[in-house]
Amino acid sequence: MTQEKELRLMKGNEAVAEAAIRAGADGYFGYPITPQSEILEYLMAAKPYETTGMVVLQAESEVAAINMVYGGAGCGKKVMTTSSSPGISLKQEGISYIAGAELPCLIVNVVRGGPGLGTIQPAQSDYFQAVKGGGHGDYHLIVLAPASVQEMADFVGLGFDLAFKYRNPVMILSDGAIGQMMEKVWLGPYKERSKDVPDWATTGKTPDRERNIITSLHLDSFSEERFNQKLIKKYEEIKSKEVRFEEFNCEDADYVLVAYGTSARVCQKSVQMARAEGLKVGLLRPVTLFPFPSKRISELSTRAKMILSVEMSSGQMVEDVLLAVNGKIPVYHYGRMGGIVTAPDEVVDFLKSKIGG
Amino acid sequence: MNDTNQMNDIIKPGNIVYKRTDLMTDDILHYCPGCGHSTVHRIIAEIIDEEGIQSETIGISPVGCSVYLYNYIDIDCQEAAHGRAPALATAIKRLMPDKYVFTYQGDGDLAAIGTAETIHACNRGENILIVFINNGIYGMTGGQMAPTTIPGMKSSTSPYGRDVEMMGNLIKMTDIVATLPGTYFVTRQSVHSAVNVRRTKKAIRKAFHYQKLKKGTCFVEVVSNCPSNWKMTPVESNKWMEENMFPYYPLGDLKDPEKQQEK
Incomplete structure (x- = not known):
């Protein structure tokens, strides 16, 4: 196995799979669903169980797959699952239990349009589900939003690191466009699977320690509230330390676009088009959606005239932008749905219509 | 003083005929009097203790009465x-093929909401032990009413039977999983009498043994009682179970290849 970085031309989905092997993942549990089935297919073809020892298993359902992740994570292993929107809905029960048991794991959502069976085309309509909890109860995932095949690969390792640092599930919120498109990607060298056993993991009780119990049950009200407060404290720490974003031409911007993932790529082009017409437009791309770059958006709103949130949804992230701006300047949403990727000139036209108005 | 000396003379390892299993914790069991759960917990704890596999065993508790299994048996649990x-x-x-892994599940958990997980784990022949407590409620x-509630049996959601x-x-989940190629040892037992307790212990010990040999899924059903929800005394509930449950759920091995070889 190579110890060097390697340049490959890959689909975003394939990059996730290859990066998982190279990151030293212990286990992958999946179920086929378009547009992300290449991840399971790639792993089955790559046979990492013969090289790194990584377990790869096709589960009987998304429900089973996420509960396999729970079991593996409870043993302190680096485990992950991937799916697309309808499948992620099925996983929400398990994700809530994983958050409640404070287990580290990686979940990838290659989002397609909905609700319901919807479409298999790309969308960003699972934002609420990803950043506001998703399942029942008070909890958050750490949510990473890749905008390239390179980031699909890079965020696998980053996701595992953050998951273990905070004992919290991490979601990569991608979409069908990034999952399916091919780009150049630099892949990191193969990392050995970790032999470290976290002190909380269920690996068999030895005489030198108390038994380890993985559970999310707190029947006593005061005990449950204490646990909720512990989670709040953890999320506050994450908010203070892990906000990641990128800015593009924001220094002098009168008008700031806020967009993540595929929409951010579109908006980069929109900024260039608007600038060519003499409009001072910039782009802020949240890389983490939870924690959200609220502070930076608030700062930008003290000197910009308007913010336009661009998402391939009916307007979900815009609610977090509105909270960050807190009424200081007008905030608008623009986005296409149904699997239609917004065109750069549509964004510029919409922006101009609001400036004119 | 003299009395204490006499007691110390009596309480010594050589004289012990019965004691709390070391692997049962000091927590007070929350089960109702006469419930079979406590007995099956003790059987599992005894076997893990006697086989010396505490450091190699991971248990999984369900949602239901036995959710707190992890409070009572001194092993790593999820x-x-x-x-x-x-x-x-x-x-x-x-992920840890050399460990012993068992689940402990009730009939609602295993035979209703978890039907898919049960059948597919058994069908893949996972090298695990599934302990299935069936009290029909x-x-x-x-x-x-549970999926295993017998015809005519009253429950809060079948108040007229x-x-x-x-x-x-x-x-009959046990009959179903016995037909799957992935299961190796499938049996139905009970813990309502001393002889049945011994048989159940023998079956569960055998299942741990087969797991070590990586033979496939082992499935042990324990037909049990629920005096509180059946609204009977423990003695009445055991009698009712014998007369009404056993005709639908007859005790015995449904699948044990090594037993066939013995014949």
Whole structure:
């Protein structure tokens, strides 16, 4: 196995799979669903169980797959699952239990349009589900939003690191466009699977320690509230330390676009088009959606005239932008749905219509 | 002083005929008097203790009365979402193939909401033990009809008795999993008498033994009682179980290849 970085031309989905092997993942549990089935297919073809020892298993359902992740994570292993929107809905029960048991794991959502069976085309309509909890109860995932095949690969390792640092599930919120498109990607060298056993993991009780119990049950009200407060404290720490974003031409911007993932790529082009017409437009791309770059958006709103949130949804992230701006300047949403990727000139036209108005 | 000396003379290892199993914790069992759960917990604890596999065993507790299994047996445990224990066990065993992994599940958990996880884990032949406590009722939620509730049996959601026309038939999960190629040892036992306790212990010990040999899924059903929700005394409930449950759920091995070889 190579110890060097390697340049490959890959689909975003394939990059996730290859990066998982190279990151030293212990286990992958999946179920086929378009547009992300290449991840399971790639792993089955790559046979990492013969090289790194990584377990790869096709589960009987998304429900089973996420509960396999729970079991593996409870043993302190680096485990992950991937799916697309309808499948992620099925996983929400398990994700809530994983958050409640404070287990580290990686979940990838290659989002397609909905609700319901919807479409298999790309969308960003699972934002609420990803950043506001998703399942029942008070909890958050750490949510990473890749905008390239390179980031699909890079965020696998980053996701595992953050998951273990905070004992919290991490979601990569991608979409069908990034999952399916091919780009150049630099892949990191193969990392050995970790032999470290976290002190909380269920690996068999030895005489030198108390038994380890993985559970999310707190029947006593005061005990449950204490646990909720512990989670709040953890999320506050994450908010203070892990906000990641990128800015593009924001220094002098009168008008700031806020967009993540595929929409951010579109908006980069929109900024260039608007600038060519003499409009001072910039782009802020949240890389983490939870924690959200609220502070930076608030700062930008003290000197910009308007913010336009661009998402391939009916307007979900815009609610977090509105909270960050807190009424200081007008905030608008623009986005296409149904699997239609917004065109750069549509964004510029919409922006101009609001400036004119 | 003299009395104490006499007591110390009596209480010595050589004279002990019965004691609390070392692997049972000091926690007070929350089970109702006469409930079979406590007995099966003790059997599992005894076997892990006697086999010396505490440091190699991971248990998975369900949602239901036995959710707190992890409070009572001094081993590493995970608590699963309702019905999902076999999925957890699958991953734990595959990631740590040399450990012993068992699930402990009730009939609502295993035979209703967890049907898919149960059947597919068994069909893949996961090297795990599934202990299935079947008392024909949802205990913790207060006595609702279970998939294993027998025809005519009253529960809070079948207050006039289970009407098969309206509510469907009971399901025999043990018979179903015995037909799957992935299962190796499938048996149905009970713990309502001393002889049955011994048989159940023998079956569960055998299942741990088969797991060490990586033979496939072992499935031990224990037909049990629920005095509180059946609204009977413990003695009445055991009698009712013998007369009414056993005809639908006859005791004995459904699948044991090594037993056939012995013949």
